[in-house]
Amino acid sequence: MLEATPTKHRLQLRYGDFSTLTEALDYAAQGETGYNFYNGKGQLTFVLPYAQLREDAIAIAKRLVGLKLERGARVALVADTDPGFLQLFYACQYAGMVPVPLPASLRLGGHDTYVAQLKLLLMNCRASVAIAPEGYLAFLTEAAEELPLSFIGSADALMALPESQAALAPSGPDELAYLQYTSGSTRFPRGVMITNRTVMNNLGHIVRNGVKIRPGDRAISWLPYYHDMGLVGLVLAPMAAQVTVDYFRTRDFAMRPRLWLSLITKNKATISFSPPFGFELCMQRLRESDLDKYDLSSWRVAGVGAETIRAQPLLDFAEKLAPSGFNTGAFLACYGMAECALAVSFSPLGQGIQVDEVESETLARTQRAFPALKPCTQAMNAKEFVKCGFALPDHSVEVRDAEGNTLPERHVGTLFVKGPSVMSGYFGEKELTRAILSTDGWLNTGDLAYIADQSIVITGRQKDLIIINGRNIWPQDLEYLAENQPEVRTGDASAFSVVGVDGEDRAVLVVECRESDLERRSVLVDNLQGLVCNELGIECYIELVPRNTLPRTTSGKLSRSGAKRDFLKRVANGKAEPPGVNAEACHFQHRLVSVAAGQS
Amino acid sequence: MPTYENIVQQVIEAIKEIVPPGLEINPQTDLISDLEFDSLKVMNLMEDIEDRFDISIPLNILPDVRSVEDLAIQLQHLTGED
Numbered sequence: 001m002l003e004a005t006p007t008k009h010r011l012q013l014r015y016g017d018f019s020t021l022t023e024a025l026d027y028a029a030q031g032e033t034g035y036n037f038y039n040g041k042g043q044l045t046f047v048l049p050y051a052q053l054r055e056d057a058i059a060i061a062k063r064l065v066g067l068k069l070e071r072g073a074r075v076a077l078v079a080d081t082d083p084g085f086l087q088l089f090y091a092c093q094y095a096g097m098v099p100v101p102l103p104a105s106l107r108l109g110g111h112d113t114y115v116a117q118l119k120l121l122l123m124n125c126r127a128s129v130a131i132a133p134e135g136y137l138a139f140l141t142e143a144a145e146e147l148p149l150s151f152i153g154s155a156d157a158l159m160a161l162p163e164s165q166a167a168l169a170p171s172g173p174d175e176l177a178y179l180q181y182t183s184g185s186t187r188f189p190r191g192v193m194i195t196n197r198t199v200m201n202n203l204g205h206i207v208r209n210g211v212k213i214r215p216g217d218r219a220i221s222w223l224p225y226y227h228d229m230g231l232v233g234l235v236l237a238p239m240a241a242q243v244t245v246d247y248f249r250t251r252d253f254a255m256r257p258r259l260w261l262s263l264i265t266k267n268k269a270t271i272s273f274s275p276p277f278g279f280e281l282c283m284q285r286l287r288e289s290d291l292d293k294y295d296l297s298s299w300r301v302a303g304v305g306a307e308t309i310r311a312q313p314l315l316d317f318a319e320k321l322a323p324s325g326f327n328t329g330a331f332l333a334c335y336g337m338a339e340c341a342l343a344v345s346f347s348p349l350g351q352g353i354q355v356d357e358v359e360s361e362t363l364a365r366t367q368r369a370f371p372a373l374k375p376c377t378q379a380m381n382a383k384e385f386v387k388c389g390f391a392l393p394d395h396s397v398e399v400r401d402a403e404g405n406t407l408p409e410r411h412v413g414t415l416f417v418k419g420p421s422v423m424s425g426y427f428g429e430k431e432l433t434r435a436i437l438s439t440d441g442w443l444n445t446g447d448l449a450y451i452a453d454q455s456i457v458i459t460g461r462q463k464d465l466i467i468i469n470g471r472n473i474w475p476q477d478l479e480y481l482a483e484n485q486p487e488v489r490t491g492d493a494s495a496f497s498v499v500g501v502d503g504e505d506r507a508v509l510v511v512e513c514r515e516s517d518l519e520r521r522s523v524l525v526d527n528l529q530g531l532v533c534n535e536l537g538i539e540c541y542i543e544l545v546p547r548n549t550l551p552r553t554t555s556g557k558l559s560r561s562g563a564k565r566d567f568l569k570r571v572a573n574g575k576a577e578p579p580g581v582n583a584e585a586c587h588f589q590h591r592l593v594s595v596a597a598g599q600s
Numbered sequence: 601m602p603t604y605e606n607i608v609q610q611v612i613e614a615i616k617e618i619v620p621p622g623l624e625i626n627p628q629t630d631l632i633s634d635l636e637f638d639s640l641k642v643m644n645l646m647e648d649i650e651d652r653f654d655i656s657i658p659l660n661i662l663p664d665v666r667s668v669e670d671l672a673i674q675l676q677h678l679t680g681e682d
Contacts, residue, residue, distance in 0.1 A: 039656070040656060104659075106659045106663050107663065108662050108663075109631070138660075251646075251659050469638075530632055533636055533637065537639040
């Protein structure tokens with residue numbers, strides 16, 4: 001009979017004050033806590049105490065070193081939620097190599113897309129080693145064909161290799177702890193370089209200043225290991241503070257979101273994080289009859305981040321689950337990104353979601369976020385944003401205008417961050433790095449924000465990024481699919497997201513097309529919708545427009561923001577009604593019309 | 601152990617629960633191009649099917665599934681293994 005690792009332990013609590021991940025694990029391994037794994041039925045399937053994890057990691061590290069690779073060689077790991085990934089990840093630390101988590105997300109009919117994505121990542125990080133769990137090995141092997149890898153296979157196959165007799169030399173503070181591919185563009189991957197010093201700085205802040213770990217804490221997570229919040233927030237941070245974590249797979253959460261609540265109840269978990277989307281999904285699938293089965297009173301930190309936070313769905317979640325003991329004060333809004341290891345800011349603990357209501361007219365006209373007068377006579381006059389809290393202690397944030405001037409409080413501009421948690425750069429991409437990270441250490445987050453009472457308030461996300469159901473979609477990936485159609489020329493497609501009436505984001509792809517045959521236009525729209533769904537797993541609204549409709553800059557570049565503005569105008573005027581729209585698209589169109597009408 | 605025909609039937613029933621009523625579903629129906637399933641709908645379908653057959657579906661079958669038929673064939677392997 002398996003027994004999960006305990007919540008309570010005898011070790012003196014240390015708040016991640018270690019210089020490397022191996023130092024942190026060496027310490028955690030002296031206690032009884034660790035990682036536990038549950039299946040889709042909520043049954044415990046594997047227990048990995050930190051002590052055992054350390055032993056396993058060292059044994060694997062000796063095999064890795066036996067491969068006689070250069071120090072800092074990249075070890076690509078398909079990051080399914082299983083013990084094997086964690087053993088390998090930490091093994092790289094003991095071996096002085098750099099783990100690179102690869103996505104383990106599989107889509108319907110997505111064989112070729114997935115293989116192509118893996119290949120691109122293997123090439124981009126110049127991997128020497130690639131390892132996948134059994135079920136993913138065929139994809140990885142296919143992706144690695146023709147690539148000069150020293151080893152590709154399963155963890156078992158690696159363990160069958162001879163071990164090195166040399167003493168292990170774990171990665172030092174200034175060596176890379178991992179490469180994190182930002183969970184986005186499949187065509188243009190960017191590997192964020194994070195050193196041990198950087199990640200330990202961030203972990204220290206997360207556990208000491210963010211969630212303020214205390215004895216009795218226990219975390220639970222279904223976030224994928226290949227995302228920054230899943231890896232840094234719910235794998236590394238708990239370990240750095242000797243906290244036990246219970247995991248179940250993202251796919252099981254997506255299928256059975258209520259499992260999250262059952263496991264929190266069962267294990268009296270105190271800490272869990274999710275993008276807002278996770279709370280919404282969970283609530284949609286709640287059954288009234290289940291409410292008294294849950295006891296969520298232990299849940300003291302319900303972290304929310306990774307995408308734009310809207311207050312209402314969270315408040316609905318809290319209200320619905322209040323009878324189960326959920327405390328609305330447990331919501332902890334935070335802001336961060338892989339380029340800053342994970343966290344940039346946390347709102348104050350225990351206060352729940354704090355919103356800032358501003359005058360929407362003034363905001364739209366002057367980019368200044370003045371507090372809305374209360375009581376608001378008309379709902380349309382106020383726009384509310386969630387406060388994401390204060391920047392980490394030894395970090396600075398600045399809001400700047402387009403010319404680079406620092407703006408005062410309550411002025412909207414681009415948010416910049418500087419401090420010891422900021423990445424070293426993008427792997428092998430000097431130009432991309434220079435474009436967003438200045439030589440004096442300021443990172444351009446690409447997010448629009450203002451500061452109110454020292455709190456960071458995000459008003460818009462990275463300029464062009466499209467986020468659907470918690471997934472980052474790069475517009476260039478959508479545009480690429482359109483441009484690959486024989487009817488469409490390169491540069492004749494523009495993708496962006498628009499907000500529906502219910503506040504949900506929807507992807508829109510506007511395509512210039514010369515084809516006038518209605519039948520063929522309809523086929524093109526259908527094909528594109530299928531392709532987008534297939535490659536990116538989202539629904540997308542496709543609009544075909546005549547040539548020279550999309551707005552361009554003087555240098556001929558497409559302006560996505562301009563395309564979006566024009567699209568909303570066409571919708572408001574009832575002019576955007578392309579042939580071949582299906583029922584769902586019509587419904588969507590209807591919703592858009594209402595939004596656009598409300599705004600104009 | 602359910603027969604192949606039975607599996608196809610059950611898959612079609614499961615799909616009908618999540619698509620607009622009146623849609624014609626047959627073994628050749630393509631889940632992506634005909635039904636435009638996004639990842640959430642796929643997950644809903646998998647949950648329903650896992651419950652119907654009392655199996656656990658490994659996600660690595662998905663990349664090679666496009667049609668109802670493809671899915672049924674994979675499920676036949678899975679239910680046969682129990």
